[in-house]
Amino acid sequence: MNASFRIGRIFGIPVLIHFTFLLVIPLFAWIIASQIVTTADLVREIYTVPIDMSLITSGYVPYVLGTIISLGLFAGVLVHELAHSLVARQSGIKINSITLLIFGGVAAMDEGLPDPVVELPMALIGPVTSLFVGVVCSGLVYLTGSIVRDPGIGGLLAFTFGYLGVLNIILFAFNLLPAFPMDGGRVLRAWLAKRMPLHRATRIAADIGKGFAIVFGFIGILAINPLLLIVAFFIYIGASQETVAVKYSVLLQDVRVGSIMSSPVITVMPALPVTKVIEMMYATKHLGFPVTDHDVLVGMVTVADVQKMSPIDRDAMQVRDVMNRNVIAVSPDTPVTDVLRIMSAKDIGRVPVVESGGRLVGIVTRTDILKVVELKEM
Numbered sequence: 001m002n003a004s005f006r007i008g009r010i011f012g013i014p015v016l017i018h019f020t021f022l023l024v025i026p027l028f029a030w031i032i033a034s035q036i037v038t039t040a041d042l043v044r045e046i047y048t049v050p051i052d053m054s055l056i057t058s059g060y061v062p063y064v065l066g067t068i069i070s071l072g073l074f075a076g077v078l079v080h081e082l083a084h085s086l087v088a089r090q091s092g093i094k095i096n097s098i099t100l101l102i103f104g105g106v107a108a109m110d111e112g113l114p115d116p117v118v119e120l121p122m123a124l125i126g127p128v129t130s131l132f133v134g135v136v137c138s139g140l141v142y143l144t145g146s147i148v149r150d151p152g153i154g155g156l157l158a159f160t161f162g163y164l165g166v167l168n169i170i171l172f173a174f175n176l177l178p179a180f181p182m183d184g185g186r187v188l189r190a191w192l193a194k195r196m197p198l199h200r201a202t203r204i205a206a207d208i209g210k211g212f213a214i215v216f217g218f219i220g221i222l223a224i225n226p227l228l229l230i231v232a233f234f235i236y237i238g239a240s241q242e243t244v245a246v247k248y249s250v251l252l253q254d255v256r257v258g259s260i261m262s263s264p265v266i267t268v269m270p271a272l273p274v275t276k277v278i279e280m281m282y283a284t285k286h287l288g289f290p291v292t293d294h295d296v297l298v299g300m301v302t303v304a305d306v307q308k309m310s311p312i313d314r315d316a317m318q319v320r321d322v323m324n325r326n327v328i329a330v331s332p333d334t335p336v337t338d339v340l341r342i343m344s345a346k347d348i349g350r351v352p353v354v355e356s357g358g359r360l361v362g363i364v365t366r367t368d369i370l371k372v373v374e375l376k377e378m
Contacts, residue, residue: 004099013085015078016099028073029066032163036062043162047141051162052155065160072164074100076133076171081105083129084122091118110341114202114246116193123186127175134168137161180209181238202246209239249337251376252369257339258332260372261353261362267292268301270320274309277301277319288350291323296358299323300350329354332361336372339364 004016032039036056044051055061078100085095085107096108140161148154176184185205192201213236220228268277268289281287281303288302301323306314309322329352330339339351343366353362 006097010078010082010098011086013082013095014097016097018099018101021074021100025067025070025074028070029063032066032069033062036065039163040159043141043159043166046166047138047158047162049141049145049158049162051158052151055152055156056159061156065156069160069163069167072160073167073171074105076130076164076168077105079133080126080130080171080175081107083125085109087122087125088118091115091122093118114189114193114198116190116198116201119186119193120190123183123190126183127172130168130175131172134165134172137165137168141165177212178205178208179212179235179239180205181242182209182235185209185239197250199246199250202243206239206243210236213239248340248369248373251373252336252340255336255372256332257330257334257336257353257364258362260336260368261332261364262368263353263362265290265352265360265363267360268319269293270298270318270323272319274306274314274317274319274322278306278314281306290327290352290360290363291319292360295360297327297329297352297354297360299325300327300352327352329358330364331355336364336369340369 003020004018006014006016008015037053040051040053040056056065078098081098085098088107088109089095094110096110098105098107138161141158144154144157144161148157175182176187178184178188180186180189180202185208188208189201189205192204195201213232215232216228216235217232220226220232266280266284266286266289268280268291270291270293277289280289288300290297291299291301299320301319305322305324309317328342328346328348330342332353332355334353342351343349350363350365352360353364355361
């Protein structure tokens with residue numbers, strides 16, 4: 001995911017942090033610190049335990065507690081996503097990474113066409129894990145009172161564990177809302193998909209998710225709550241994207257690259273001057289060409305590759321000087337759905353098609369795939 005950096009691996013799964021995560025931690029810390037007395041009263045009422053406020057409200061302690069609780073919340077989100085990932089991996093799904101975002105986490109996985117039998121436990125395990133973390137934190141509130149004798153330290157620990165317990169239980173309840181693409185929406189789709197075609201189940205779950213998004217957005221406007229408005233936006237967009245993704249997967253599930261690729265392909269030689277390539281781009285309206293040497297694919301040259309060089313340098317350069325040698329290619333037997341995932345993951349618009357030995361036989365573009373989808377919908 002763009003604008004993310006890796007912080008480590010857990011169970012072999014890369015863990016990334018999006019830059020928005022670094023922005024939200026100070027914001028959450030400030031919100032928690034500014035409302036610490038009210039929140040402490042709430043925690044006291046929920047757990048019916050005494051909470052000594054002497055250290056909680058002292059100096060910069062509210063901000064330290066706010067930071068600890070914010071980090072603790074996102075640690076819970078990480079455990080939530082890790083539970084999804086481990087259950088998915090047990091079902092044979094490849095997990096590419098887990099990314100922590102401003103509104104939680106997302107596990108990037110090569111799921112393919114969703115299987116209701118696999119999706120149901122995979123969707124449920126996340127909220128159940130959040131509930132488990134919330135119950136454990138809540139139990140520590142009472143354990144703290146019986147073990148820690150110092151009232152001030154006991155109050156700090158009880159407040160911290162109590163707040164994290166409440167937040168994780170809220171996370172459990174919120175994720176179980178049948179608002180796709182949240183976990184509850186996936187559970188709903190898995191249940192519906194056992195009774196109707198997958199694309200129809202997805203559309204119903206996504207429409208319900210959009211309905212929740214509209215309600216959240218309306219409440220956010222009335223309450224002047226920007227956070228709720230952004231949550232509504234992400235739910236609405238996520239539901240729409242999932243509907244399109246499943247539609248494409250269903251329509252393209254039996255289509256192979258060899259049946260839709262463009263062939264023969266306009267190619268260029270490594271020794272061709274870059275200025276000639278630019279002329280070919282203008283003449284053909286193509287933004288990229290495969291580079292071949294005796295019909296064997298050796299690279300790709302695109303308008304982006306050419307633009308990296310200054311106009312003065314281009315006059316003295318050949319294709320081999322600017323082409324991309326690390327080309328992703330597929331065989332004619334590759335499913336089109338796999339190519340679509342490659343294009344989305346790598347942000348590329350065309351993929352060469354090669355036979356054994358690297359001999360170029362065609363090329364498949366986003367436009368080719370869209371044309372097939374339109375025909376399949378007829």
